[in-house]
Amino acid sequence: MFFLKELPTQSMIKQYSEAYFPGQTEEVANQLQGLREFSILLRKLEDYFASHNLSQLRFLVLMVIDREPERNYLYAHEIAERLDVSKPVLSRAIKTLAKDSLLTSKKDNQDARALVLSLTPSSKTLLKSILPGYFQILKNKPT
Amino acid sequence: MFFLKELPTQSMIKQYSEAYFPGQTEEVANQLQGLREFSILLRKLEDYFASHNLSQLRFLVLMVIDREPERNYLYAHEIAERLDVSKPVLSRAIKTLAKDSLLTSKKDNQDARALVLSLTPSSKTLLKSILPGYFQILKNKPT
DNA sequence: AGTATATAGTTACCATGGTAACTATATTGT
DNA sequence: ACAATATAGTTACCATGGTAACTATATACT
Numbered sequence: 578m579f580f581l582k583e584l585p586t587q588s589m590i591k592q593y594s595e596a597y598f599p600g601q602t603e604e605v606a607n608q609l610q611g612l613r614e615f616s617i618l619l620r621k622l623e624d625y626f627a628s629h630n631l632s633q634l635r636f637l638v639l640m641v642i643d644r645e646p647e648r649n650y651l652y653a654h655e656i657a658e659r660l661d662v663s664k665p666v667l668s669r670a671i672k673t674l675a676k677d678s679l680l681t682s683k684k685d686n687q688d689a690r691a692l693v694l695s696l697t698p699s700s701k702t703l704l705k706s707i708l709p710g711y712f713q714i715l716k717n718k719p720t
Numbered sequence: 721m722f723f724l725k726e727l728p729t730q731s732m733i734k735q736y737s738e739a740y741f742p743g744q745t746e747e748v749a750n751q752l753q754g755l756r757e758f759s760i761l762l763r764k765l766e767d768y769f770a771s772h773n774l775s776q777l778r779f780l781v782l783m784v785i786d787r788e789p790e791r792n793y794l795y796a797h798e799i800a801e802r803l804d805v806s807k808p809v810l811s812r813a814i815k816t817l818a819k820d821s822l823l824t825s826k827k828d829n830q831d832a833r834a835l836v837l838s839l840t841p842s843s844k845t846l847l848k849s850i851l852p853g854y855f856q857i858l859k860n861k862p863t
Numbered sequence: 864a865g866t867a868t869a870t871a872g873t874t875a876c877c878a879t880g881g882t883a884a885c886t887a888t889a890t891t892g893t
Numbered sequence: 894a895c896a897a898t899a900t901a902g903t904t905a906c907c908a909t910g911g912t913a914a915c916t917a918t919a920t921a922c923t
Contacts (some may be wrong), residue, residue: 597852601859608761608858615758618751627911632879644736654901663881668902670879690888690901709740715751716744770881775909797871806911811872813909833918842879867922874915881908890899 621714629707630677634662634670636707639700652685653692679703685692721756764857772850773820777805777813779850782822782843795828796835 595602619633626632631639640652641659642671657667671694674680685691696704740746762776769775774782784802785794800810814837817823822843828834839847 579892595839597855598859605855605858611754612758612761631848634879652901657901660901665882666880668904671902673878685921688901692902708736712736712740712748715748716741745876777909795871800871807872808912809910811874814872816908831871831919835872865923867920869918869920871918872916875913877911879908879910881906883905885904886902888899888901891897893894893896 614691618714625710625714627709629703630706631703633701634660634666635674635679636711638667638674638694639672639696639704642680642694642696643704650693650695656665656694674700727760761857765854768850768853768857772846774850775813777803777809778817778822779854781810781813781817781837782839782847785823785837785839786844786847793836793838796837799837817843 598605623633626636637660638656641656642649645651646669653667653671656671657664660667662670671692673684675682678697681695681697682692685693766776766828769779780803781799784799785792788794794808796814799814800807803810805813814823814825814835818825821840824838824840825835828836
């Protein structure tokens with residue numbers, strides 16, 4: 578993600594939005610402001626994850642397995658159901674997570690197509706260690 | 721960008737955030753909710769731009785030139801100042817925009833290092849045609 | 864003048880997002 | 894039973910984000 582460094586609200590909104598949607602520029606300005614703030618928040622999270630050999634996606638894959646009640650594993654397609662990400666991207670993420678010993682991946686006994694994914698001791702430790710910082714970043718309103 | 725399809729507020733926040741920041745889970749939940757909403761908005765914008773042979777970055781490059789007061793051109797490094805994007809990414813975007821006849825790019829007379837970038841008739845027409853839809857998407861609160 | 868530094872842009876390389884098309888296996892329906 | 898369809902995951906390819914290191918030019922400093 579990227580964003581305008583200078584907020585576009587002044588010149589751009591007045592110049593364009595008012596022409597198309599007179600009287601509604603405030604709503605547009607709010608949305609642009611929000612986009613910018615969450616872009617900054619996203620970037621902070623990305624940097625934080627990167628410093629721990631993770632990414633947004635790698636983190637979320639581990640999280641949805643960890644937080645699954647009753648079971649200590651998920652099928653790949655179940656992760657795909659929970660995250661809004663394309664199959665090839667998830668497939669690659671799973672491979673690199675397994676390569677980094679953050680996931681174990683094995684074929685299911687019942688369904689030979691399906692992959693059973695579980696956390697490893699490494700990833701359990703990693704999750705525990707990064708969660709406080711993760712919530713700390715979320716707690717701070719983006720500026 | 722991607723995001724959790726199911727909001728994590730219920731299971732995840734209670735399970736984790738409350739443990740680290742008791743009493744502050746509402747703030748965390750709000751941020752996660754905001755991240756999700758703006759991820760959806762971002763994706764709508766991306767899809768809209770893609771349907772017009774643009775991207776967020778390509779659109780913003782054209783916009784900052786168009787909205788520049790007094791001048792009908794910008795130097796590449798001026799665009800870099802206005803957008804929070806790395807130099808190589810901007811460099812590539814400029815090349816493909818020029819290839820698509822949406823920008824003219826020529827060396828500056830005074831400074832042989834600098835690129836002077838201007839809109840073309842095509843990109844002026846394109847901007848005019850997509851701006852109403854752009855603001856329409858911004859106007860609608862993401863769901 | 865001539866060296867050192869700063870600035871503008873590019874190249875090379877990698878990570879992460881997408882779609883389309885593919886293989887392999889399961890399920891459905893006759 | 895077996896053909897048709899659906900599902901699980903992969904491969905191939907492309908777009909877009911980043912950093913590090915490079916070239917070329919301009920500016921600053923003896």
